[in-house]
Every structure is written in structure tokens, then in C-alpha cells.
Amino acid sequence: MDIEKIRTLIDLMEEKELVNLEVSSGDDYVSLTRHYDQPAPAMMAAPTAAPAPSAPAADSKPAAKAGSVETSPMVGVFYAAPTPNDPPFVKVGQKVQAGDTLGIIEAMKIMNPLEATQSGIIAEILVDNSEVVQFGQPVIRYKA
Structure with a gap:
């Protein structure tokens, strides 16, 4: 692929504010990733704006x-099961081993x-089936 x-592709990433972009065509393959020194303003707006109007005591418990x-x-669509008719890979309360x-x-x-990446018990599944997830977005929470 030429320069x-x-x-x-880089211009497209900047225009659409993409974090990751992967393109393949025949034998050519390009993977581009943008890194920020600070989280992007759009990412910061939602978490800081949501707790402020609510009562601090109620919001501090879920955050902690x-x-x-x-x-x-990576950026993509999360699927909880291999096919729509199969049971999910994991459920809340299930014990998992690293590599599962x-x-x-x-x-x-x-x-x-x-x-x-670790062994533990699933405390919470933070995304819904077929939901688009972003790079670095929390998906599964383990019990402490």
C-alpha cells in the first residue's frame, strides 16, 4: 500500500475521530491506532457530567x-455467546480461569x-449482547 x-486513511481517522482503523485489501494490511496523552473530550464529558447532577452519596457507591x-x-461488537441460540460464555457468579x-x-x-486475563468470579457483565464497545471500555467486572 502506498503512502x-x-x-x-489517517485523514479519515481524524475526520471521523476514530481511535482504531484496520484495512485489508488483497495482500495489503494496515492497522492504525491513535494514542492520546489525555482522554478525548467526548470521553470525559459523559462520566463527569452524569454524577454531578445526581446525589453524591448515591453515585459514589457504584463508582467505588x-x-x-x-x-x-479493540473497537467492535460484543457478543456474549457463540451464536444467538447458544448459552452465554459466562454468567454472573460463574468462576473463570485465566484464558477462558x-x-x-x-x-x-x-x-x-x-x-x-485472570482467574476469578464474575461480579457483573457491563455491556449488553450485540453492543458496540470501544477500545479500553470495561466489559466484565470480577468480584474483589
Whole structure:
């Protein structure tokens, strides 16, 4: 792929405010990722704006939930089960081992398994089936 095509892709990323972009055409493959020193303003607006109008005591408890989280390694669509008719990979209260499949993230028609990076018990599934997830977005919370 020539440099002009790559520059066009970079311009597209900036115009559409994309964080990740992967393109393949024949034998050519390009993966572009933007890194920010600070979170983008759009990402900061929602979390800071939501707690302010509400009562501080009510919002501080959910924000202080204990336990670690699994985050999305890419932008894509989260699927909780291998097919619509199958049971979900994990349920709340289920014990998982590092390496177990927690779900699937579809990106550019490629199904990527979301694997547990640690062992633990699932406390909460933070996204719905077929929901679009962003890079770094919390998907699964473990019990502390």
C-alpha cells in the first residue's frame, strides 16, 4: 500500500475521530491506532457530567465498586455467546480461569475471542449482547 493511501486513511481517522482503523485489501494490511496523552473530550464529558447532577452519596457507591475489570482490546461488537441460540460464555457468579473465553468481539467481520486475563468470579457483565464497545471500555467486572 502506498503512502498516499495511508495518509488518506489517517485523514479519515481524524475526520471521523476514530481511535482504531484496520484495512485489508488483497495482500495489503494496515492497522492504525491513535494514542492520546489525555482522554478525548467526548470521553470525559459523559462520566463527569452524569454524577454531578445526581446525589453524591448515591453515585459514589457504584463508582467505588471493588474488583478488577476486563476491558475491550479493540473497537467492535460484543457478543456474549457463540451464536444467538447458544448459552452465554459466562454468567454472573460463574468462576473463570485465566484464558477462558468471556465473549466475542467482532471487528471487520473477524470474530475475536475476549479471554480472561485472570482467574476469578464474575461480579457483573457491563455491556449488553450485540453492543458496540470501544477500545479500553470495561466489559466484565470480577468480584474483589
